[in-house]
Amino acid sequence: MTMRTRMPRVLAGGATLALAASLAGCGNSGGGSSDDGRIHVLVYGDASNKVEKRIVDTFNRTSDVKAVLDTIPGADYQQKLQTIINTPQAPDVFFNWGGGSIQPFVKAGLLMPLDDFVKKDPNLDDKFLPAVYNSAVVDGKPYGVPMRGTQPVLLFHNKDVLHKANVDRPETWNQLIDAVKKLKSQGVTPIALGGGDQWPTLMWFEYVYDRVAGHELFQKALDGDKDAWASADSRKALGMLRELVDAGAFGKNYDSVKYTNGASPALVAQGKAGFELMGSWYYAQQQQDAKDFAAEGLGYTSFPAVPGGKGDPSDVVGNTNNFYSVLKKTEHPEAVARFLKLMYSDQFVKAQLAIGNLPTTTNTPRFLGTSASPAYSRFQYGLVAKAKSFQLSWDQAYPPSAMTPIHQAVQQFFDGQLDTDGFIKAMQALPAE
Numbered sequence: 001m002t003m004r005t006r007m008p009r010v011l012a013g014g015a016t017l018a019l020a021a022s023l024a025g026c027g028n029s030g031g032g033s034s035d036d037g038r039i040h041v042l043v044y045g046d047a048s049n050k051v052e053k054r055i056v057d058t059f060n061r062t063s064d065v066k067a068v069l070d071t072i073p074g075a076d077y078q079q080k081l082q083t084i085i086n087t088p089q090a091p092d093v094f095f096n097w098g099g100g101s102i103q104p105f106v107k108a109g110l111l112m113p114l115d116d117f118v119k120k121d122p123n124l125d126d127k128f129l130p131a132v133y134n135s136a137v138v139d140g141k142p143y144g145v146p147m148r149g150t151q152p153v154l155l156f157h158n159k160d161v162l163h164k165a166n167v168d169r170p171e172t173w174n175q176l177i178d179a180v181k182k183l184k185s186q187g188v189t190p191i192a193l194g195g196g197d198q199w200p201t202l203m204w205f206e207y208v209y210d211r212v213a214g215h216e217l218f219q220k221a222l223d224g225d226k227d228a229w230a231s232a233d234s235r236k237a238l239g240m241l242r243e244l245v246d247a248g249a250f251g252k253n254y255d256s257v258k259y260t261n262g263a264s265p266a267l268v269a270q271g272k273a274g275f276e277l278m279g280s281w282y283y284a285q286q287q288q289d290a291k292d293f294a295a296e297g298l299g300y301t302s303f304p305a306v307p308g309g310k311g312d313p314s315d316v317v318g319n320t321n322n323f324y325s326v327l328k329k330t331e332h333p334e335a336v337a338r339f340l341k342l343m344y345s346d347q348f349v350k351a352q353l354a355i356g357n358l359p360t361t362t363n364t365p366r367f368l369g370t371s372a373s374p375a376y377s378r379f380q381y382g383l384v385a386k387a388k389s390f391q392l393s394w395d396q397a398y399p400p401s402a403m404t405p406i407h408q409a410v411q412q413f414f415d416g417q418l419d420t421d422g423f424i425k426a427m428q429a430l431p432a433e
Contacts, residue, residue: 037065037066038065038066038067038068039065039066039067039068039092039093039330039332039335039336039339040067040068040070040091040092040093041056041067041068041069041070041091041092041093041094041324041339042070042071042072042081042091042093042094042095043069043070043071043072043094043095044071044072044074044077044095044322045071045072045073045074045077046074047355048148048352048355048357049069049071050355051348051351051352051354051355051357052069052147053069054351055342055343055347055348055351056068056069058342058347059338059339059342063335063338063339064335065332065335067335067339070091077095078101078400081094081096085105085110085327086108086110090327090329091327092326092327092330092331092332092336093324093325093326093327093330093336093339093340094324094325094327095147095322095323095324096136096144096322096323096324096325097319097322097323097392097396098135098136098144098320098321098322098323098392098396099135099136099392099396099397100396100397100398100399100400100402101396101400102136102138102143102144102323102325103138103399104399105325106138106139106143109328110327110328110329111143111325111326111327111328112143112325112326112327112328112330112333113141113142113143114141114142114143114144114145114326115141115142117337117340118142120337121337121341123341123344124145124337124340124341124344125142126362127344127361127362127363128145128146128344128360128361128362129150129360129361129362129384129385129390131316131320131384131387131388131389131390132146132150132320132321132360132384132390133146133360135320135321135323135390135392136323136325143323143325143326144323144324144325145323145324145340145343146320146321146322146323146343146359146360146361147321147322147323147324147343148321148322148352148357148359149321149352149356149357149358149359149360150280150318150319150320150321150358150359150360150380150384150390151279151280151281151318151319151320151321152279152280152316152317152318152380152383152384152387152390153203153206153207153277153278153279153280153303153316153317153318154277154278154279154280154282154300154301154302154303154380154383155169155170155275155276155277155300155301155302155303155304156268156275156276156277156278156282156283156286156298156299156300157169157268157274157275157276157298157299157300157301158268158269158271158273158274158275158293158297158298158299159296159297159298159299160271160297161183161188161268161271161273161274162179162183162274162299164186165179165182165183165185165186165188165274166182167179167182167183167274169299169301170301170304171304171305172304172305172306172307173211173240173304173305173306173307174307175304176244176304177243177244177247179274179275180244180247180248180249181247183274184247184248188271188272188273188274189250189251189267189272189273189274190248190249190250190251190273190274190275191249191250191273191274191275191276191277192250192257192264192265192267192268192272192273192275192276193250193251193254193257193264193276193277194254194257194258194259194260194263194264195250195254195255195256195257195411195414196254196255196256196257196258197258197259197260198407198408198410198411199393199395199407200259200264200277200278201254201407201410201411201414202393202394202395202406202407202410203277203278203279203317203318203393204241204244204277204410205237205241205394205410206218206317206391206393206394207277207303207317208237208240208241208306209233209234209237210311210315210317210389210391211303211304211305211306211309211311211313211315212233212236212237212240212306212309212310212311213231213233213234213236213237213309213310213311214309214310214311214312214315214389215311215315215389215391216310217231217233217234218391218394218397221427222397222398226428229424229427229428230424230428233310234424235420235424238413238420238423238424239420240306241413241414242413242420245414250414254414255411255415259278262285262289264276265278265282265285265286265289265290266289266290268286268298269286269289269290269293269294269297269298270290277303279318279319280318280358280380283298283300283373283376284356286298287373300376300379302314302316302383303316311389312388312389314383314386314387314388315387315388315389315390315391316383316384316387316389316390316391317390317391317392317393318390318391318392318393319392319393319396320360320390320392321360324340324343326340343361344361344362344363346363346366346367348361349361349363349364349366349367350367350370353367353368353370353371353377354370354371356371356372358371358377358380358381360384364381365378365381368381394406395407398430398431399431401431402430402431405426405429405430405431406427406430408426409423409426409427412426
């Protein structure tokens with residue numbers, strides 16, 4: 001996984017869904033998948049396509065109905081998908097991020113709930129880790145089958161920097177605060193933060209809210225309960241985040257630092273910062289940018305627990321996976337069901353591991369030793385497999401129109417431009433759909 005693995009998710013969230021106009025009133029009328037006698041599988045165009053092409057070739061060897069892989073370059077994917085989703089050019093199966101990215105399509109009646117597929121083949125459900133699979137469940141119905149790999153957010157660190165400051169990997173929030181103080185006294189930025197990108201800042205909110213309030217608070221807010229943001233747990237989480245910022249955890253110039261240009265990872269690799277909270281693609285990024293450091297000096301752990309908090313310490317946040325969803329009007333549902341079965345096959349798992357992705361199938365552990373970094377892959381998989389909850393990133397769980405307001409709110413709170421009440425009001429004002 002590389003830095004670009006994160007970027008597709010950002011682009012997806014950033015594209016403005018013009019669905020109010022393009023899908024309003026269309027429901028089941030008009031449009032539909034093209035019928036040239038084949039299954040059209042539409043995916044985000046990037047390096048992972050070589051695995052997807054291989055799976056399509058495997059399917060075509062035994063299927064009378066052939067599949068064809070269609071790709072759209074990453075920067076254009078979400079916008080073009082919206083343009084064609086209700087036209088004769090629509091795909092039968094398409095790549096997405098689950099959560100809010102498919103909710104407008106479900107609401108418009110364009111997607112096929114996969115209940116019948118699962119009834120005929122229970123493996124389309126139970127061969128995947130539940131915490132991941134549920135990210136594409138909308139209103140109690142499954143609308144996606146996991147593909148590619150999972151991307152939990154981890155707390156990375158520079159082993160040498162922590163050793164010199166006599167700091168251990170923090171297991172609790174108080175230990176993290178103590179580590180911040182020790183690192184700061186050594187003249188080191190305790191935690192690197194690419195605040196200029198905004199989304200790295202959001203990761204801190206996601207984890208602190210989970211540890212303090214449990215995953216239920218965010219789910220209530222997502223379901224439309226605006227009072228959740230004003231709850232005592234919400235205020236406690238914001239108080240802890242303010243404590244961290246005011247302690248100088250991120251230095252003073254984090255808004256001028258970005259992850260996307262390699263600046264924040266470089267601070268950790270060069271020993272100028274101790275920690276960085278980032279998605280699992282961070283490991284591969286450091287391997288690319290600072291190979292020696294990645295091999296010997298890069299450490300990683302789960303996010304600290306909050307004693308007395310309602311959240312389970314095993315909970316993780318991040319990008320649960322990418323998914324294949326099915327257009328309701330596909331002319332070849334039985335062939336599509338057979339195609340989706342390949343997503344939990346041994347062949348699929350081994351091919352994804354070979355390019356650095358970490359599939360979330362239950363058979364993945366058998367092949368972890370074949371990955372480029374077996375120890376890291378085993379750690380990641382264990383983290384996700386044990387998670388009581390895997391919270392999809394807030395800016396992806398909400399509809400895409402909410403992404404910019406969320407990013408602005410978290411940045412302004414960190415910068416002191418919003419106080420606790422101001423942040424709560426900003427989150428309560430998020431568009432629900």
